[in-house]
Structures are given as structure tokens and as C-alpha cells.
Amino acid sequence: MTTEDGHENIRVLIADDDEHILDAYREAFSEPESTREIRALDALAAELFDPDTDAEETPHFNVVACSQGDEAVSLTQQAADDGEPFDVVILDVRMPPGIDGVEAGSKIRELDPDVEIIFVTGYSDVPLEELQRRIPPPLKLHYLNKPLSFSQLAHDVASMVRSH
Amino acid sequence: MSNAIENLPLQRKVFLTLLLVFAVFSALSYAILTGVIAPAFDDLDLSAARTNLVRAERAIKTDIENLEAITADWGPWDDIHDYARGINPGFRKGNLDRPTLTNLGLDVMAVYAVERELLWSQMRIEGEEHSIEELGIFGTDDPAYAVLTAHEQIESRTVGIVSTALGPMLISSRPIVRSDDSGPIAGAVIMGQFMNDERKARLAERTEVDLHWRSIEDFSHNHGIDPLAIADRNVHLEMSDTSVSAFVALSDIFGESLLVLDVWTPRQISALGEQTVNAAMLFLIITGIFVTAVIGYLLRGWILVPIEKLACHMVKIRESGDLSHRLELTGDDEIGALAAEFDNLTSEVHEARKALLLQSFKAGKADTAAEVLHNIRNAMTPMINGLERLAKSFKIAEDLRVGEATQQLSDPDCPPDRADKFIQYIDASFARVKAVNDEASEDMKVMQSQARQVEGILADQEKFANVAPLEEDIVVDEVVGEAAHVIPKAAKDAVDVELDEGLMRYRVRAHRIGLLQVLGNLILNAYESIQRGSKRRGRICLSASDTLVDDKPMVRLTVRDNGSGFDEDTSQRIFQRGFTSKSAGSTTGLGLHWCANAVAGMGGRISAESRGMGQGAEFHVLLPAAQGG
Numbered sequence: 003m004t005t006e007d008g009h010e011n012i013r014v015l016i017a018d019d020d021e022h023i024l025d026a027y028r029e030a031f032s033e034p035e036s037t038r039e040i041r042a043l044d045a046l047a048a049e050l051f052d053p054d055t056d057a058e059e060t061p062h063f064n065v066v067a068c069s070q071g072d073e074a075v076s077l078t079q080q081a082a083d084d085g086e087p088f089d090v091v092i093l094d095v096r097m098p099p100g101i102d103g104v105e106a107g108s109k110i111r112e113l114d115p116d117v118e119i120i121f122v123t124g125y126s127d128v129p130l131e132e133l134q135r136r137i138p139p140p141l142k143l144h145y146l147n148k149p150l151s152f153s154q155l156a157h158d159v160a161s162m163v164r165s166h
Numbered sequence: 167m168s169n170a171i172e173n174l175p176l177q178r179k180v181f182l183t184l185l186l187v188f189a190v191f192s193a194l195s196y197a198i199l200t201g202v203i204a205p206a207f208d209d210l211d212l213s214a215a216r217t218n219l220v221r222a223e224r225a226i227k228t229d230i231e232n233l234e235a236i237t238a239d240w241g242p243w244d245d246i247h248d249y250a251r252g253i254n255p256g257f258r259k260g261n262l263d264r265p266t267l268t269n270l271g272l273d274v275m276a277v278y279a280v281e282r283e284l285l286w287s288q289m290r291i292e293g294e295e296h297s298i299e300e301l302g303i304f305g306t307d308d309p310a311y312a313v314l315t316a317h318e319q320i321e322s323r324t325v326g327i328v329s330t331a332l333g334p335m336l337i338s339s340r341p342i343v344r345s346d347d348s349g350p351i352a353g354a355v356i357m358g359q360f361m362n363d364e365r366k367a368r369l370a371e372r373t374e375v376d377l378h379w380r381s382i383e384d385f386s387h388n389h390g391i392d393p394l395a396i397a398d399r400n401v402h403l404e405m406s407d408t409s410v411s412a413f414v415a416l417s418d419i420f421g422e423s424l425l426v427l428d429v430w431t432p433r434q435i436s437a438l439g440e441q442t443v444n445a446a447m448l449f450l451i452i453t454g455i456f457v458t459a460v461i462g463y464l465l466r467g468w469i470l471v472p473i474e475k476l477a478c479h480m481v482k483i484r485e486s487g488d489l490s491h492r493l494e495l496t497g498d499d500e501i502g503a504l505a506a507e508f509d510n511l512t513s514e515v516h517e518a519r520k521a522l523l524l525q526s527f528k529a530g531k532a533d534t535a536a537e538v539l540h541n542i543r544n545a546m547t548p549m550i551n552g553l554e555r556l557a558k559s560f561k562i563a564e565d566l567r568v569g570e571a572t573q574q575l576s577d578p579d580c581p582p583d584r585a586d587k588f589i590q591y592i593d594a595s596f597a598r599v600k601a602v603n604d605e606a607s608e609d610m611k612v613m614q615s616q617a618r619q620v621e622g623i624l625a626d627q628e629k630f631a632n633v634a635p636l637e638e639d640i641v642v643d644e645v646v647g648e649a650a651h652v653i654p655k656a657a658k659d660a661v662d663v664e665l666d667e668g669l670m671r672y673r674v675r676a677h678r679i680g681l682l683q684v685l686g687n688l689i690l691n692a693y694e695s696i697q698r699g700s701k702r703r704g705r706i707c708l709s710a711s712d713t714l715v716d717d718k719p720m721v722r723l724t725v726r727d728n729g730s731g732f733d734e735d736t737s738q739r740i741f742q743r744g745f746t747s748k749s750a751g752s753t754t755g756l757g758l759h760w761c762a763n764a765v766a767g768m769g770g771r772i773s774a775e776s777r778g779m780g781q782g783a784e785f786h787v788l789l790p791a792a793q794g795g
Contacts, residue, residue, distance in 0.1 A: 020544050022616070026551045039601075043594040050584075050591055051567055096540055124543030125536045148543035149550040153558075 012163050013086060016067045017074035017106065018094040018122070023148075024067045027092070030152030031063040031159075061160040071097050071106030078110045078117070087114050089163050092155075095123035104128050104136065111137045118162055120144040122155075176477075177470045181462060188458045195450045199443040207439025212403055215410035215431035219401060222377040222429050223414060225369050226336075233338040233357055234325045236270055240355045241340030242347050250279045250342045250352035262286050274298060274335070274358035277342070280351065282306075282315045291332070291360075301358075302331035310337075313419065315354050317341035326419035327361070334361040334379070334425055361425075376430040382415060385426040397423035409433055472501040476508065488641045489516035490670070520648055541623045545616060552613045559602040559609075566595040637677050637768065639792035642723065643669035645678065646708050649685035653693050653706075661696060663689075666709035672721045673792035676768045681789070684761045684772075688725040688785045691758065695729025699780060704728060712791060719791040720770070726784045731776040740774050765789070 016027045066081075066088070068074055074093065081087050091110055093103035107119050119137060121144065134140040146155070171179065240246060245261070248254035267275055267290050276287035276298055284304075289296045303310040313324045314337065324339040336359045341351040359365065361379060370377055386393040389404075396402065397415050404411040410431045418424035472495055479493045489512050495505035571588045574580055580588070643665065650663050674681070689706060696704035707726045712719060732740065741762040758774075765772045770789040776782065 020547075022548045023544060026548045029555075030551060039594065039597060043591070043598055046587060046591045046594060047567065050571065050587060124540035124547075149546040151554050152547075152551050153554055 011062050011064055012090065012160060013064045013081070013088045014066070014159065015074060015077055015081070015088045015091045016065060017069065017071060017092070017097065017103065018067075019069045019097040020094070021069070023094075024069065026152050028065060028067060030156045031065045033060060033062065061156075061163075063156065063159075069097065071101040071103060074106050075109045075113070078113050082113055088117055090118045090120060090159050092120045092122055095121055095128070096125070104133060107133075107137045107143075116142070118142050118144065118159075120146060120155075120159075122146045122148060122150065124148045176473060177466065180465055180470060184458045184462050188454045191454055192447075192451060196447060199446055204436075204439055204443055207436045207442075208405070208433075210435040210439075211410050211431065211433045212405065214435060215403060215412040215429065216401060218373075218375045218377075218431050219412035219414060219427070219429040221373045222369065222375045222427055223416075225373045225375075226416070226427065229359065229365070229369070230325055230327075230336050230338070233272075233336050233359060234323070236272070237325075237338040237340045237355060237357050240342075240357075242343045242345055244345045246277065246355065247342055247344050247352045250277065250285060252279070258286055262288070264288075270357070271359070272357050273360045274301065274337075274356070276304070276356040277353060278315045278356070279353040282311075283353075285353065300332060301335070303328060310419065314339040314356050317351055317354055320347060320349055320351060324419055327416060327424055328358075328419050329381075329424055332360065334381075335359065336361060337419065376432075378428045378430070379416070379425045380428065382423055382426055385413070385428065396426055399423070405433070407433075468499065469501060472497070472505065476501070476505055479508075483512065488639075488644075488673070489513075489519060490641060490644060520644070538623065538627050542620055545619045545623060549613050549616045549620075552609045552616070556606050556609050556613075559606045562602050563599050566598065568592055568595045571595070637675055639673050640676055640678055640681060641670065642672040642674060642710050642721065645681050646685060646710075646723070649682050649689055650706075650708070652686040652690045657693065661693060661704035661706060664705065664707045666707070669708065669710050672710045672712065674721045674723075674789040675792045676770070676789050677764075680764045680768060684764050684787060685723070685725070687758070687761050688787070691785070692725055692727035692729055692783070695727055695731070695783060697729075699728070699730035699782075702728070713788070715771075715788060720788050721791050723787040723789065724784055725787075726782065728782040731779050731781040731783050732774075733776075733779055737774055737776060741772065 014031060016024065016031075018024050018027070066077055068077060071093070074091065078088060078091065091107070093107050093110075095103040097103060097106075103121060103123070107121065110117065110119065119142060121133065124147075130145050133145065134143055137143050171182075174182070245254060245257050249257035262275075262277070267273070267288055273291065274287075274289045277285045279285050287298045289298045289300070298304055302308065303314070305311060310328050317324075317340070320341055320343050322341055324337070326337065328335055328337045337356065338358075339354050339356045342353045342355055343349055343351055366377065366379070369375075380388075382393050382396055385391070386396055396413070399415050399417070401412060401414050404413075410433060411428055412431065413426050413428040415423040416425040416427050475495060476493060479491070483489060483491060492509045492512070493505045494509065495502055497505075568591075571591050575585055575588045575592070646665060646669055650665070653661060653663065685708075689708075692706045693704070696706070705728045707724075709724050709726070711722050711724075713722050714720065741758050758772075762772045765787055768789060770787060772788075773786045775784050775786075
């Protein structure tokens with residue numbers, strides 16, 4: 003999916019009960035800060051040192067965040083209804099007091115068979131094999147342990163969406 | 167009341183029930199014996215009295231008939247007929263002499279000619295002769311005189327009892343006729359017998375009945391009975407404690423009631439019946455007591471005592487929570503089978519509880535670990551991303567080409583407009599570095615805050631671990647046995663774990679899981695100490711003893727090993743936080759510091775001693791003894 007200005011636009015739903023982590027996600031999935039001073043500096047550097055260098059095209063993420071499994075399911079439903087389904091859903095496993103990430107993922111899979119689901123958790127009681135059995139297909143299910151680099155995750159998500 | 171009975175012990179309840187059944191049985195027996203059987207004996211007594219009265223009455227009638235028979239011998243006789251007509255004067259001398267009365271058994275005899283002329287009479291009382299005038303019935307005005315002395319018909323008879331001035335008398339009178347019962351009537355022959363004590367005695371002897379007679383007036387006066395009520399000729403019965411009086415009125419020759427014949431019959435049958443009833447009651451009571459005692463004894467031995475033992479055993483298990491006790495009742499009956507099944511059940515529950523405890527211990531540890539892991543990883547995630555951002559910031563600084571710009575600026579051949587741009591670039595670079603530095607500083611602050619969050623999670627966990635859990639009475643050897651399972655199976659051949667037999671004697675007041683964890687850690691420590699120590703075979707001994715600390719009964723649990731031991735310096739610090747004598751990388755479990763806190767939380771103390779390096783070690787855990795344990 004691309005935006006009107008020709009940039010990639012990747013729709014990502016993130017559910018985690020920890021507000022600090024959601025902030026970290028938002029920051030990692032947002033575009034790098036680009037003030038007038040930085041743009042001037044980059045322009046000067048380009049002019050003075052590497053006249054032929056092209057800036058690498060960065061993906062554009064459209065991030066929707068929530069803190070509960072139920073919310074994630076509702077947002078997926080709403081996105082599907084609006085004709086703008088998510089490309090990737092990132093779920094924490096433990097999100098008290100509501101349903102856990104595994105149950106939310108299972109419901110999301112029923113609503114959207116194509117969405118990539120990534121479980122990111124500090125600790126899970128449910129083994130990966132069990133997750134793959136409950137939320138098929140295995141190729142669209144991913145499992146990552148915290149702590150992890152969210153910017154790396156954003157990079158991987160972009161690669162994942164591009165490869166499809 | 168009913169609640170009070172329901173709350174009684176089973177044994178007392180059964181005993182009271184047996185007593186009640188016995189009392190009801192005795193009361194019913196007494197009621198039947200006195201209400202049904204004893205009256206039957208009374209009826210027999212009444213019947214006997216009635217029979218005796220009939221017999222006495224018949225005896226009197228027989229005497230009258232005998233008298234009549236004698237009169238019948240004399241009345242129709244030619245000789246006396248002639249004598250009465252005055253043509254046989256020799257008859258008197260030959261027949262009416264003194265022994266005649268004695269021979270005939272008579273008291274009175276008189277011979278009258280026609281026209282009521284007294285020809286001859288005789289009366290003897292106790293051997294003395296008296297005039298028949300004394301009887302007061304032969305006066306011409308006396309009503310008896312007419313019916314006795316004159317008979318109009320040959321068949322005429324006057325027989326019965328007559329009242330005389332000398333007492334009642336049996337009397338018989340017949341007309342004097344010829345021997346072939348033909349007339350003419352020449353007079354009358356009269357014979358009499360007094361109803362005196364002698365006759366009474368003879369009748370009593372003959373009939374074997376204690377009989378009496380009296381005038382109706384006397385009898386009714388003495389007995390307070392209406393004379394008219396007696397004169398009805400019916401048989402009357404009166405019962406006293408010792409005898410039955412049966413009486414009936416006797417008529418005189420005129421058909422009027424004259425005497426009361428009274429027969430006394432001792433209540434022999436009733437007396438016998440009473441004896442029988444008393445004997446039966448005694449027998450029933452003795453039998454009842456015996457049967458009640460036997461049933462009570464058998465119930466007690468076969469059912470009540472075993473059930474009481476079973477109940478006490480169950481209460482003991484409930485109160486102590488000690489499932490290691492067995493009832494071990496002997497006997498192949500249903501209660502024996504029940505006890506055996508209960509023992510089996512207790513054994514199974516005991517095993518299940520041990521398994522559950524171990525499982526919950528492991529699950530509790532796993533849950534706690536998972537929670538802590540989850541929280542710490544969550545808290546670390548923003549830190550990692552912060553560090554990444556920091557690295558990126560430094561990379562930005564590294565990527566600035568300030569050195570190259572300065573070098574080119576110092577080149578005299580650098581055109582002025584390009585030199586200006588280099589100066590601009592250098593200025594902008596410094597501004598960028600400052601901005602990055604400011605951002606990094608902010609990030610560092612945020613990361614410091616996040617690090618404190620991790621520390622907070624760990625502090626919370628420590629606080630949670632030190633919360634005093636529910637304490638209970640624990641049999642020491644159970645927990646020690648379970649804790650000994652911490653030694654890896656593979657190591658069992660290299661280490662001997664000895665459990666002192668005395669362990670089962672002691673019970674402590676503690677938190678079961680906590681104590682299990684403490685002992686598990688001490689045993690694991692001992693095992694690891696043995697591994698680190700010499701190559702000789704390892705030994706871990708677990709024992710217990712009782713002691714008093716500040717007058718409080720305590721139980722001392724000792725874990726002794728022959729491992730590497732420790733020096734005096736270590737013994738001072740061994741329970742301090744973060745202290746370890748183990749090599750890096752070894753598993754530390756919850757640690758001795760945690761053990762010390764946990765034991766203190768249970769109201770106990772922990773101490774360690776060693777004679778030095780290579781000399782093994784002893785760890786002592788002092789815990790409050792269970793009450794009553």
C-alpha cells in the first residue's frame with residue numbers, strides 16, 4: 003500500500019498494557035524527526051561532501067495503539083469494515099484484566115485471515131507450537147521476546163510487508 | 167432436651183436407649199402380669215369359694231336327707247303304729263330307751279298320737295336329758311307345732327331347718343302309718359339334730375371346708391349388709407386380702423330365710439399366683455438386665471468402641487492435619503473393613519497432598535518467576551530502545567564531518583563562498599551535536615527512571631516473598647522427607663541422606679510451603695557443598711530435638727553435611743544478602759538470606775556452624791513447637 007505522495011503506508015495495530023512500551027512503539031514506528039536545521043545540515047553535507055548520495059526511502063507506518071485485547075479485536079473489526087485492514091497486528095500476551103493476547107489473536111485471525119500477527123511478550127505460559135495450532139497459518143504468526151529493539155522490529159515489519 | 171440427647175456421645179446414647187427399652191419392657195411385663203394374669207388367679211379363687219359353698223350346702227342337705235331317711239324308717243312301721251294307737255305298750259320299753267337317740271345320732275325325738283297327744287319324747291344335750299319344751303317349738307301356739315305334730319296325708323312330710331330356743335335344728339317329721347304305708351294315720355314321729363358346733367366341726371371335716379352359719383340378723387349386723395339383700399338366696403362373694411367369703415341364705419321349714427351359710431376359702435390360688443407373678447417379674451428383670459448387659463457389652467466391643475476410635479481418629483486427623491497416622495483396627499467385620507478403607511483413603515490423600523504440595527510449590531515458584539520475568543522484561547523494553555536511540559545519537563555525532571570541513575577550511579585554495587558554507591556546516595554541526603547531547607541527556611534521565619522501575623519490581627517481589635503466610639501444625643518428618651527430594655536423582659548414589667527416626671516425634675507451627683523451601687534450600691546447599699568439597703562419599707543427616715528458648719517450647723531441625731564447610735569469617739556473613747561461597751554460575755535457589763528471613767517470619771531463628779574448611783557444616787533451624795505437640 004502506498005500514500006498519495008508515493009510513500010509506502012503500512013497499517014499497524016499494537017496492543018500492550020504497558021503505556022511506556024506503547025510510547026516506545028510509537029516512537030520506533032514514527033518517521034525520524036526532521037527539523038529545518040537538520041534538513042539544512044543534511045543539504046549542506048550533501049552539497050559539500052557527497053553530491054551523488056540519495057536519501058534512503060523510509061517506510062510510513064500508520065500506527066493504531068491500544069492497551070487491551072478486546073480493544074484490539076474491535077479495532078480490527080472496524081478496520082475491516084472501513085475497508086482498510088491492518089497489515090500487521092502486534093500483541094502482548096499478558097494484558098490484564100481483559101482477555102489475553104492469545105485469545106485476542108485467535109479472534110483477530112477469524113476476522114482477518116491475511117493479517118500478520120506478531121506476539122511480543124516478556125513471558126508466555128503458552129508455547130509457540132500451541133500458538134501456531136490455535137492461530138494458523140504458522141507463516142503469518144511470529145513470536146518475539148522482550149526486551150527487543152523496536153526500531154529493528156519496525157524495520158523487520160517493513161521488510162515483512164514488502165516481501166508480500 | 168432432644169438436642170441434649172442428640173449431642174451425647176454414641177456410647178451413652180446407646181446405653182440410655184437400652185435402659186429405656188429395659189424400663190419399658192419391665193413396665194409392660196408388670197402391667198400384663200398384674201392386670202391380666204393376677205385377676206385370673208382371683209377368678210379361680212372366687213370359683214373355688216363358690217364350689218366350697220355348694221359343697222357345704224350339699225353336706226347340710228345330705229344331713230337333712232339322712233335325718234329324713236331315719237324318720238322314714240320309723241314312720242311306716244306296724245309296731246310304732248300299734249304303740250301310737252295304744253295297743254302295743256311294750257314297744258316303748260323295747261325301742262324307745264335311752265341309747266336309741268345315741269344309736270340314731272339324734273338330739274331330739276318325739277312320738278305323738280293322733281290329736282297331738284305326746285306319747286313319748288326325749289332330748290339330750292351334751293349327755294344330759296332335757297325336756298323338749300325347752301326348744302320352744304312344741305307349744306300349741308308355736309307355728310312349728312302344727313306342721314310337725316299333725317299330718318293329714320300319709321305322704322305328708324315336714325323336713326328342714328327350724329329355729330328353736332336352743333339354736334337352729336335339723337328337723338324331720340312323718341305320719342305314723344302301717345308298714346305297708348297304709349292308714350289310718352296314728353300320729354307323728356319327730357326327729358331332730360342341733361346345728362351346733364359339733365355338727366359344724368363334723369361337716370367341716372367331711373367337706374374340708376371352713377363353714378359357719380349364723381342368723382341373718384347377726385350376719386347382716388356384723389357385715390353391715392342389708393338383710394333383704396342376703397335373703398335373696400343368691401350366692402354372695404366377698405374377697406379380702408387373705409380369703410374369699412362365699413355365703414348364701416338357708417330357708418327354714420316354712421320357706422323363710424333363716425340362716426346364712428358362710429364359707430371361708432383361703433386365697434391360696436391368688437397367693438400362689440402372686441408368688442408366680444413375683445417370680446416371673448424377678449425372672450424378667452434378671453433376664454432383662456442380663457440381656458441388656460450382654461447386648462451393651464457386645465455393642466460396645468463390636469460397634470461402639472471401634473466407631474468411637476474411628477471418630478477420634480478422624481477428629482485427630484482433622485485437628486492435627488497429620489495424615490501419617492493409621493487407625494489399624496483389627497477385625498474382619500464391616501467396621502474393620504470401614505477402618506481399613508479409611509486407612510487406605512487417608513494414605514491416598516496423604517500421598518495426594520504431598521504430590522499437590524510439591525506441585526503447588528513448583529507451580530508457585532514458576533508463577534512467581536514468570537510474573538517477575540514478565541514485569542522485568544516489560545520494564546527493560548523501553549530501556550533497550552532508549553539505549554538504541556542513544557547509540558543512534560552518538561552515531562549521528564560520529565557521522566558529522568566536522569574534521570574534514572575544518573581541514574578544507576584551512577586550505578588556502580578554498581574559495582571564499584565554499585569556505586563560508588564550511589563555516590555554516592561546522593556551526594550547524596555543533597548545534598546538532600548540542601541538540602543530540604540534550605536529547606541523550608533526557609534519554610538518560612528516562613532510562614534512570616526505568617532502571618528504578620526494575621528495582622521497584624524486585625523490591626515488590628521481595629516484599630511479597632516476606633509476607634507471612636498461613637501457619638499450621640506440621641509433622642516434621644513429612645516436610646523433611648519431601649524437602650530431601652531436591653537432590654537430583656542422578657546424585658542419589660553419591661550422597662547418603664539420613665533421616666533421623668526421631669523426626670516423626672516433633673511437630674512445629676510453621677508455613678508448610680515456606681518450611682519446605684527453607685529445608686529444600688539447606689539440603690541443596692549441603693549437596694552443593696559436598697560437590698565442592700572432597701571426593702569422599704557425601705552424607706547429609708537430618709535430625710530434630712526439642713529445646714526451650716525464652717521459656718517457649720521450640721523444635722531444633724538440624725541439617726548436617728560432610729561437605730566443604732566454611733571458615734569463621736564466612737559463618738559471620740553467610741546469611742547476609744548477596745553473600746555466596748559458591749562458584750560463579752551455580753544455581754543459588756532462593757538463597758540463605760531468603761531462608762533466614764523466611765524462618766524469622768515463622769517466629770524462628772536460623773544459624774550455621776562449621777569447624778572450618780573441609781570440615782562439613784551444620785545448619786540449625788529453630789521453630790516454635792506445635793501446641794500439644
